[in-house]
Amino acid sequence: MTTLKKSDHAAVPFWRDERYLKIIIQVVVVVLVVLAAIYLVRNLLTGLEDLGIPLSFKFLGIESQFDIGESLIEYSRTSTYARALLVGILNTIKVSFLGIVFATIFGIIVGIARLSKNWLINKLAAIYVEALRNIPLLVFLIFLSTSVFHKLPRVNEALSAWGWAYLTNRGIYVVWPQPSAGWDVYKWFLLGSFIIGLIVAIIKYREGVRTGRMPLYWLWGMVVFVVLAVVSWFIALFIAGQPMYLDFPSLQGRNFKGGKSLTPEFMAIFTGLVVYTSAFIAEIVRAGIQAVSKGQREAATALGLSGFQTMRLVIFPQALRVIIPPMTSQYLNLTKNSSLAIAVGYPDLFAVGSTIINQAGRAVEVILIMMGVYLTFSLLTSLFMNWYNKHTRLVER
């Protein structure tokens, strides 16, 4: 009988020993990647030196000397490049946030229409989805910009919607509430009404948890809020005058004044993103609802729930778990797609960035900043959606 000697194990040479092999492979890979990176970056730095524009972020403090069409913060030609980039970032956030909200609402409506028993509605929703999903967003955006929003009538021939809104090729003007004399008082009433509404909703929710019969707690809260807001409106009216008035847009001279104005550039990128993304969201919603097994619906019917209750209490909560992960990637896509705003002239981060590249010649720095910002947006969105996903996930035993 042969006995194993210790030396038999030791005989394995180190290059075939898995423990060493793992370390060696990793060291080799890391060294190769680092060397390649060093090589490329050195080329880049020497190349920039040769061009006379060494890598530096000092240009951010220089006056920008260019105008930006629309801005959420104060900005002029004398502002710095850094501020111009900030304007771009805020514009990107604005269009992405509004886009996500409206695309979700639209998408859910189309997704439910896609499941409708009504043949015509079903087919219309299918056409909507299939038509939009198969054309490039950029073509759609340029089409919207050149053939829709810039083709609206001129200012003096504006299309009017009973005076509440005007459609012109310089933008869309809609009626908008403006604070007036009583606003200072009313805003505190409004805040108070909101807090009381919230408290009522929480009390009703707790009651539901305690008794096991959940009332429509959000409806309770909302009704309380609305009633209080209306009542306090009249109180504020007596104390300090009318809190708000409706500002109607009107043609003064060569342009519209008053109301809320939306530029054609914003409308093009906003509608484009909303309509395009809603087609994808509709498919996700449809797939999510269809993923809930038929037995669940039948069980809900057997329990005597109405159609709406079945949807709200049984189907939708379960569909949500399937829906959220792909929805996250659609939100990320929408945010990233907002960079196509440059094609329609909306000054988002990318459009402002490329203007700076052309003007200051700081391509590398600006591209790095832009990538950093978009990366941060993506990370924040996915962090939030992951948190939400955990929140709605099936609690397993």
Next chain:
Amino acid sequence: MTTLTPTKDVLPPPTERSTVLGWMKKNLFGSIGDSILTILGGAFLVWMIYTLIVWITTKAEWAVVTDNLQLFMKGQYPADADWRLWFLLFLLAVIVGLMWGIAIKRPTGAGWTLLIVPIVLAAWLFTLERSSWWRLLVIDVLAIIGYLLGKRYPSKLSRITYLLALLYMPIVILIVRGFGEDGFLFYVPTNLWGGLLLSLLLAIFAIVFSFPIGVLLALGRQSKLPAVKGLSVLYIELIRGVPLITLLFMGQLMLPLFLPAGITIDRVLRAIVAMIMFAAAYMAENVRGGLQSIPKGQYEAADAIGLSGWQKMVFIILPQALRAVIPVLVGQFIGLFKDTTLVALLGLLDLLGIARGVLANPNYIGRQLEVFTFIGLIYWVFSYGMSYGSQRLEAVLGVGER
């Protein structure tokens, strides 16, 4: 003793009468709400179709499309190399015909549609220029020959057909590009590629070259070695976190700087490199999906028969994983095809770039609607056709079900 009821007394089960009115009542006017929706939707549909027909027949002027058809299709690609593009179309027709004959074995509605498209296009071309319309009919003839051959000798031809289908995209790249100064397949510089040809080529380049990189990245992300895994995750998440347009800009502006002095790289190639980098990250995630769909038993079985780590991957896991991701890859290809439009923002002359160039021509001012309808339709037909085709193929081959 009980007697069985004579069958003639038993009423037959009620059959649902399917009349037009009954169908309408059930599917369109089921309730009051339904009826309102139907009427509103119907009115909208009628209005849309009416507006569209009026526009197409009376207001639209299609000269902008017909005059520039060559530009839209292939940009500045030299005319004496046209035959290569036709050859590639013919090859595609044969491959599709063979696959149809081998796998589907009967002419379905989709098959007839595929055959009708070239005939319609040929009729249209005939009214325009009367030069190359007959080539479109050759496509149909070749497809039918392929179909019949495939149906007759499925076992003999299946291997070579699938090999050709796999190699089709690399073949396209080689033949379009060409080699050498002159002669039979002379080299066509990338700045002459344009129109639909460039759009398709960009997508083909991206999918073909991102494939090996994507597979390596996916394996890297699955790896147990922290350094390899970390680097793969870093690359994938970095690329997926930024918009494609920033990558394309980086390719245009920074790529020449990354390279050692003296090496220049033209604009189309820079865009291609950026597209490949971009596609590789998404490819990696798709392949990872495939890898994760392989049951653990396969790994264990490979270990049990004593395969090494590499053998296990190459002979057992990857073939199954890649087979499972074929439909997803078609989806990615469609996405890439749509994403190629972004190169128009860099000033390259892909289909959208050509469209913008044509619209800048003073002769065609204000013809946006016609041009965008035309190129929108091209993108739509390609994307929808590919996704429909892959769904059908998936259903027939049962990919991912075995």
